[in-house]
Amino acid sequence: xxxxxxxxxxxxxxxxxxxxxxxxxIEPGTVHAIMGPNGSGxxxxxxxxxxxxxxxxxxxxxxxxGADLLDMDPEDRAAxxxxxxxxxxxxxxxxxxxxxxxxxxxxxxxxxGEVELTAGEFLKEVREKAKSLQIDxxxxxxxxNVGFSGGEKKxxxxxxxxxxxxKMCILDETDSGLDVDAMKLVAEGVNALRSEGRSFLxxxxxxxxxxxxxxDVVHIMADGRIxxxxxxxxxxxxxxxxxxxxxxxVA
Amino acid sequence: xxLAKLKVETTDARLSGVVxxxxxxxxxxxxxxxxxxxxxxxxxxxxxxxxKYTDPASLTTAEPSSAALFVNDEGPLFEAVDRVRIVxxxxxxxxxxxxxxxxxxxxxxxxxxxxxxDIHWAKDLYGVLETRGQTPVERPLAALNTALxxxxxxxxxxxxxxxxxxxxxxxxxxxxxxxxxxxxxxxxGAEVTILETGPAAARFSKMLEVEVADGATFHHVRAQGRxxxxxxxxxxxxxxxxxxxxxxxxxxxxxxxxxxxxxLEIVGDDSVAHVAGACVGDGKDFHHDDTVFVTHDSLNCExxxxxxxxxxxxxxxxxxxxxLVKAGAQKTDxxxxxxxxxxxxxxxxxxxxxxxxxxDDVACSHGSTSGAIDETALFYLRSRGxxxxxxxxxxxxxxxxxxLEEIDDAGLAEELRDRLEAWLARHS
Numbered sequence: 001x002x003x004x005x006x007x008x009x010x011x012x013x014x015x016x017x018x019x020x021x022x023x024x025x026i027e028p029g030t031v032h033a034i035m036g037p038n039g040s041g042x043x044x045x046x047x048x049x050x051x052x053x054x055x056x057x058x059x060x061x062x063x064x065x066g067a068d069l070l071d072m073d074p075e076d077r078a079a080x081x082x083x084x085x086x087x088x089x090x091x092x093x094x095x096x097x098x099x100x101x102x103x104x105x106x107x108x109x110x111x112x113g114e115v116e117l118t119a120g121e122f123l124k125e126v127r128e129k130a131k132s133l134q135i136d137x138x139x140x141x142x143x144x145n146v147g148f149s150g151g152e153k154k155x156x157x158x159x160x161x162x163x164x165x166x167k168m169c170i171l172d173e174t175d176s177g178l179d180v181d182a183m184k185l186v187a188e189g190v191n192a193l194r195s196e197g198r199s200f201l202x203x204x205x206x207x208x209x210x211x212x213x214x215x216d217v218v219h220i221m222a223d224g225r226i227x228x229x230x231x232x233x234x235x236x237x238x239x240x241x242x243x244x245x246x247x248x249x250v251a
Numbered sequence: 252x253x254l255a256k257l258k259v260e261t262t263d264a265r266l267s268g269v270v271x272x273x274x275x276x277x278x279x280x281x282x283x284x285x286x287x288x289x290x291x292x293x294x295x296x297x298x299x300x301x302x303k304y305t306d307p308a309s310l311t312t313a314e315p316s317s318a319a320l321f322v323n324d325e326g327p328l329f330e331a332v333d334r335v336r337i338v339x340x341x342x343x344x345x346x347x348x349x350x351x352x353x354x355x356x357x358x359x360x361x362x363x364x365x366x367x368x369d370i371h372w373a374k375d376l377y378g379v380l381e382t383r384g385q386t387p388v389e390r391p392l393a394a395l396n397t398a399l400x401x402x403x404x405x406x407x408x409x410x411x412x413x414x415x416x417x418x419x420x421x422x423x424x425x426x427x428x429x430x431x432x433x434x435x436x437x438x439x440g441a442e443v444t445i446l447e448t449g450p451a452a453a454r455f456s457k458m459l460e461v462e463v464a465d466g467a468t469f470h471h472v473r474a475q476g477r478x479x480x481x482x483x484x485x486x487x488x489x490x491x492x493x494x495x496x497x498x499x500x501x502x503x504x505x506x507x508x509x510x511x512x513x514x515l516e517i518v519g520d521d522s523v524a525h526v527a528g529a530c531v532g533d534g535k536d537f538h539h540d541d542t543v544f545v546t547h548d549s550l551n552c553e554x555x556x557x558x559x560x561x562x563x564x565x566x567x568x569x570x571x572x573x574x575l576v577k578a579g580a581q582k583t584d585x586x587x588x589x590x591x592x593x594x595x596x597x598x599x600x601x602x603x604x605x606x607x608x609x610x611d612d613v614a615c616s617h618g619s620t621s622g623a624i625d626e627t628a629l630f631y632l633r634s635r636g637x638x639x640x641x642x643x644x645x646x647x648x649x650x651x652x653x654x655l656e657e658i659d660d661a662g663l664a665e666e667l668r669d670r671l672e673a674w675l676a677r678h679s
Contacts, residue, residue, distance in 0.1 A: 050634050053626065078636035090631035094649025100632070103645065108636035143649075160635060 001199040002026040002049075002168050007060035009041075009048050018044045020224035021060065026168070029196040033210055034203045035235060036221035037243050042203045043087060045221075046172040050084040051077050064168055078104075079111035081167030085157040085174050092144040097156070100144045101126060105163055129162045133189050151182035158189035169193070170201045175209040187212030207239035220246055258293035262391075264313050265294055269399055274366035281378040285398035288382075292391040301388055304569040304601040305510055305540040310392060310484050315428040315454030318480035325673065327419070328448045328474055328666060334415040335359070337404055341422060341452050342429020344402050348419075356410035357443065362403035362432060373405045376434050380460040380488035384514040387575075388544065393486045393512070396458045400432030403458075408441040408467075415444035415470075420451035422478055427452040434460045437467040439492075444660070445469070450476030450506075455483040465492040465519055471499035472663050474670070475509060479536075482508040493519025493549070500658045502667050503530035503539055504674055510540040520550040527557040527657035531671065532566035533678045535597070540569035541589075547575065547610075551582040556589070559654040561647055563594035563678070570602045570619070578609040585615035592650045593621055594643075640679040647675055 002024070009019040018041045026032050036042050048055050049062060051074035062069045064080055072080065092100065106116040117125070130140060133155045145153050154174055161169055171190070175183050190200070190213050202213055210218070210232065218234040219226045222243065227250045228234065238246070254262075266289065271282050295307040309316055337359070338348035344361055352359040365373045378397040384390060406416065418433065429452035437443055441464070451457065463469045475483065483506065491497050503509055513526045530539045545554045560568035570589035591600030602619040624646055632642035651671060658664040 052630055052634075073639065074630060074633035075636050075638045075642075078634055084634055086631070086634075090628050092625075092628045092631070092646070092649060094652040095645055100635075100645075103641070104632070104635035104637050107638060107641065111636065111638075164635065 001028045002062070002064055002201070004062045005060055007048070007062060008058045009044060009055050010058055012054050012056050018055070018224055019048070022224070022226055024219065024226060026199045026201060028199055030216040031194070031200040031202060031213060032217045032219065033215040033235060034201065034219045034221050034226070035205065035238055040221045041224045042221055043172055046084055046170045046203060049170060050074060050082060075107065076111070078164070078166070079108045083161050083164055083166035083169045085154075085161060085169065085171045087173040087176060089145050089153040089157050091146045093146050095144050097140050097142055097144050098126070101160065101163055104160070108164060126163060130159055132192065133159050133162075134185060135159055150177035151179070151185070154178060154182070154186050155189065158186055162189065162193060167197060168199050168201070170203070172203045173205065174202070175204055175206060183209060184212060207235045210235045222247055254293040255296070255298065257296050257298065261296055261311050262290060262294045265311050266290070267313065271398060272363070272366070272401055274363070275369045275371075277369075277374045278366035278377070282398045285378055285394045288385070288394045289391055289398060292389045292394065294391050294395065301542075301571070304571070305508070305538065307392070309482050309508060310454070310456070310510070315426060316482065317425045318422070318453035318478060318482070320422065320425060321450065321476070321478040323477060325670070328670070329417060329446055329663070332415060332417070332446070332662070334417045334446065336417050336419055338419045338421065339402065339429070339431060339451070341424045341427035342402055342431055342455070352404070354416070355413035356408060356441065357412045357416065358407045358409065359416070360405050362400070362405055362434070365405045372407060372436060373434050376436060376460050376462055377405070377432070380462070380490055381458065381486070383490070383516065384488045384544075390486065390512065392456065392484050393458060393488070396430055396432055396456045396486065400430045400458065403432040403434070405434040406436070406443070408435065408437045408443040410441055412441070412443040415446050417446040417448065420447070420449035420455070422450045422452055422476070422481065425453060428454045430456045432458045435469070436462045437464060437469050439464040440466040442468040443470070445471045447471070447473040448476070450478035450481045451483065453481060455481065455485070457483070457485045459487045461487065461489040461497070463489060463491045463495045463497050466494045467492065468496040469498070470659060472658055472660070473499070473501040474667060475501065475503040475506065477504040477674070479505045479507065481506055484510045485512065487513045489515045489524075491515060491517045491519065491522050491524055493521060495519060495522045497522075497524040498657065498659060499526045500654070501528040502671070503528065504670075505532065505537060506539065507536045508538050510542065512542045514544045515554070516546045516548065517552045517554065518548050520552065522549070522552045524552070525555040525557070525657055527555070527654045529559045529651045529654040529671070530568065531561045531674055532568065533563050535565035537562070537566035538569075539567070541572070543572040545574050545585065546577065547580040547583045547585065548577045549580055552580070553584040554586070555657070556587040557654050557657050558589040559651050560591040560600060561594065561651065562591055562598035562600060565597035567598070568600045570600070570604070572603070572617070573605040573607065574615055574617070576608040576610050576613050576615065580610045581612040583610060583613040583615065585613070587617035589619045590650070591621045592647060593623055644672070644675040644679065648672060
């Protein structure tokens with residue numbers, strides 16, 4: 001699904017190398033998690049993959065089902081099936097959540113040469129999906145993320161994910177700012193989307209999200225590289241002992 | 252003090268050979284007075300403080316610059332609205348193209364007819380509100396309009412008008428120089444909506460004098476056309492009584508020069524006066540100026556000024572807005588916001604927000620901002636698959652939304668929003 005080889009990235013504004021050669025291969029239908037201390041480059045990886053400005057790829061490649069991601073505009077990456085659930089979902093005053101969702105869904109369909117959804121079809125689908133995430137009609141009507149609580153914003157991200165039905169979902173610290181109940185709700189939303197053809201990359205600081213979204217593979221990232229990969233037990237090790245042991249081990 | 256040489260020359264050149272329309276004694280008197288006021292004040296030049304950001308030269312020359320006729324691929328606005336259409340072609344009333352000038356609750360007459368009638372209610376308003384609006388800031392182009400306006404209508408609203416009245420200004424002559432003057436008197440408790448659409452002429456001077464009596468409601472929605480080369484100066488002078496409502500919104504597309512002045516005087520207690528505008532301009536020769544002056548002279552009134560401008564490819568936007576709260580106008584709630592969205596570094600927005608307050612129990616606020624498109628929001632939209640230009644247009648519309656919300660009638664607002672969306676798509 002997603003294959004990253006020797007990815008090196010620096011900041012555009014200053015000569016600072018953030019990613020120093022990341023290798024990662026995610027098979028279809030699997031859930032990978034990336035854990036790591038602050039400043040290890042986890043969020044940068046998610047931004048670079050989704051096409052945010054401000055980064056320069058100095059070496060390496062990233063492909064989605066064989067297609068060169070790094071060469072595409074953000075909207076084309078989305079149409080190709082990539083989705084990033086933001087750590088800090090953006091508030092957009094003046095743009096209704098429904099308008100936003102419908103514009104996004106139809107833009108992607110159009111880009112893929114599919115027929116756009118009619119207002120009725122869209123409404124039916126969005127209501128169904130919103131219901132399972134406990135997003136009410138009022139939230140759908142409001143401007144995108146404006147006045148939403150932390151939990152509402154993250155649920156809104158998952159609703160977008162459900163509506164856009166991407167192949168490769170990246171969740172950037174989706175658990176941050178969530179209480180236990182909210183985290184459970186979000187995790188259920190994600191689990192409902194798990195399928196054979198869809199892969200996930202879950203970026204998190206903590207094991208607790210991985211209790212709800214069970215990963216197949218866990219990677220530890222430090223100083224711009226993936227320094228260790230293993231099964232779910234690796235996350236438990238981090239939870240119990242912190243990163244110090246692992247960092248010492250590979251040093 | 253003697254007028255500056257440039258001013259005298261400009262004024263003499265403009266007034267040389269002009270014909271003052273002849274009418275009843277009162278109308279001849281008001282026009283003669285206006286003409287002498289023009290001579291006394293002199294026409295504006297770019298050296299005037301009030302014209303610091305907008306060069307009035309093309310508005311004061313003896314002959315107008317020509318403006319190529321614009322082939323519009325859009326249908327007329329408000330077609331679905333049941334309304335009384337009053338059509339002017341290059342500033343001349345076109346009876347054949349207009350509807351019968353009748354609707355329940357309103358009396359409509361051509362200006363020329365009213366001005367020839369010895370005893371007419373319009374005598375108390377024509378040029379009268381304009382004259383009041385000449386202090387503390389002089390507006391010579393308004394006086395010029397009072398002196399020379401050749402056409403227009405006078406409307407008296409006696410009840411709830413059965414339908415909106417739509418002034419439709421068509422532009423068919425590349426060299427037309429039109430001067431229209433409309434007067435609206437909304438009697439106590441009456442209610443009317445005035446719509447104005449179209450580019451009007453190569454050069455257009457237009458005035459609207461409005462009296463909103465106690466308990467009356469006046470709604471005004473205007474769309475200035477997409478013709479690019481036209482030049483326009485418009486004035487709206489309104490006097491607002493007690494428990495009255497005045498709401499005006501203007502949408503402007505294109506135009507090498509547009510100066511819209513709105514001068515409101517609130518004289519009765521517990522009234523509301525809102526004036527708002529949105530404009531979109533593309534190109535170095537786009538220049539749009541909103542100049543607003545709101546005077547509070549009564550108790551417990553609310554005024555709002557909401558102006559939004561989207562400027563790209565070197566376009567210029569100007570806002571001069573003032574709230575004057577006179578001594579004794581307690582409990583005034585005045586609000587003023589002017590904002591521009593600059594889509595590139597070549598475009599500019601010049602703003603002069605002012606408050607002058609002589610009462611001690613008031614709440615007045617003003618703000619002015621210039622900003623670029625929010626890159627974070629743009630990326631967020633693109634990351635969801637919305638193409639760059641579409642995402643930018645969506646954010647641009649959301650920026651303009653606050654001004655469109657000033658229109659009470661949702662249907663009218665929706666129609667203008669659609670036009671804006673189309674304009675943005677066209678100019679992507």
